[in-house]
Amino acid sequence: MNFFRNPEIKRDLLIYGVLWILGSLLGFWVDSMLGLGILLCGAVSGAYHFGATYQRYQRLRDLSQEIDRVLHGETKYSFGQYTEGELAILENELEKMLERLQEQTEALQKDKIFLSDLIADISHQIRTPLTSLRLFGALMRKEDLPIERRRELTQDMMRLLDRMDWLIESLLKVSKLDSDTAVFQKDKVMVEDLLFKASELVAIPMELRQQHLTVEMNGQESFIGDLSWSVEAIGNILKNCMEHMKNGGEIRIRVQENPVYTEIRIQDQGPGLDPEDLAHLFERFYRGKQASSQSIGIGLALCRMIIKKQNGTIKAENAPEGGALFTVRFYKGTI
Numbered sequence: 247m248n249f250f251r252n253p254e255i256k257r258d259l260l261i262y263g264v265l266w267i268l269g270s271l272l273g274f275w276v277d278s279m280l281g282l283g284i285l286l287c288g289a290v291s292g293a294y295h296f297g298a299t300y301q302r303y304q305r306l307r308d309l310s311q312e313i314d315r316v317l318h319g320e321t322k323y324s325f326g327q328y329t330e331g332e333l334a335i336l337e338n339e340l341e342k343m344l345e346r347l348q349e350q351t352e353a354l355q356k357d358k359i360f361l362s363d364l365i366a367d368i369s370h371q372i373r374t375p376l377t378s379l380r381l382f383g384a385l386m387r388k389e390d391l392p393i394e395r396r397r398e399l400t401q402d403m404m405r406l407l408d409r410m411d412w413l414i415e416s417l418l419k420v421s422k423l424d425s426d427t428a429v430f431q432k433d434k435v436m437v438e439d440l441l442f443k444a445s446e447l448v449a450i451p452m453e454l455r456q457q458h459l460t461v462e463m464n465g466q467e468s469f470i471g472d473l474s475w476s477v478e479a480i481g482n483i484l485k486n487c488m489e490h491m492k493n494g495g496e497i498r499i500r501v502q503e504n505p506v507y508t509e510i511r512i513q514d515q516g517p518g519l520d521p522e523d524l525a526h527l528f529e530r531f532y533r534g535k536q537a538s539s540q541s542i543g544i545g546l547a548l549c550r551m552i553i554k555k556q557n558g559t560i561k562a563e564n565a566p567e568g569g570a571l572f573t574v575r576f577y578k579g580t581i
Contacts, residue, residue: 385399469556479548487516497515512572515568518565
């Protein structure tokens with residue numbers, strides 16, 4: 247039998263047999279009845295011990311087969327028959343391990359799906375500017391192309407390259423946030439510094455459009471977060487407001503702080519948000535009805551992810567006096 251081929255059983259059987267024989271001989275040497283009693287007791291106890299050990303090994307074998315079935319693709323497992331002693335403890339630990347492995351498998355599957363979707367999104371978003379770049383490149387090969395037209399095509403190509411650079415950088419940031427690999431500092435962020443750095447990102451295009459930015463705050467408002475990531479979020483909101491306003495418009499920012507949260511309200515003088523867009527405005531690659539032809543639909547999605555990672559919320563609505571209104575709150579406690 248395989249049971250007796252086990253080295254541990256062979257050792258126990260040898261030791262037990264030697265002690266049983268020596269004990270019986272010693273008993274017969276003292277008294278025949280004593281020897282007979284030791285002989286019988288040894289046989290009974292040995293049969294009980296090795297019988298119980300055999301049953302335990304059978305259960306361990308069944309448990310091993312159950313684990314092997316799980317490892318080969320069976321998602322269901324049941325260790326309910328193991329309700330005693332060390333087997334019950336082992337069964338409990340195995341259930342924990344298998345549940346953890348199943349969670350990791352599901353997480354890996356989600357990561358694969360996410361990676362596939364991300365690659366598809368990048369491919370889709372980059373294909374259009376690449377096609378335009380190829381077309382512009384073919385036009386610039388013409389020897390009789392006027393200098394002025396060549397200059398216009400060069401400027402268009404640079405704009406497309408800048409757009410592709412921004413898109414790839416934004417997608418990489420989104421992937422970091424999705425995979426929880428982005429590192430957020432927990433420092434005291436002064437809102438005044440945040441707005442100054444964020445406004446620098448749109449200062450030149452706003453100047454070209456003759457747009458203005460006004461801020462109402464006392465200068466002492468702050469929250470706990472990451473300045474660099476927050477600049478990215480607020481900058482995307484300002485960029486969105488700028489692109490949806492006519493030349494000469496104004497963006498108004500109002501900041502207030504209370505014991506619960508620090509609030510930043512950003513309002514533009516654009517046409518406002520379409521009611522159908524409000525429910526989808528922060529979805530990735532969603533382009534609203536008022537979106538420009540250059541809009542990709544990732545800026546506000548990235549903005550929301552950044553703010554959410556810093557215990558904050560963002561809400562978009564139409565202001566009563568007109569224009570879009572974005573309300574950002576950084577909470578001082580867990581929400």
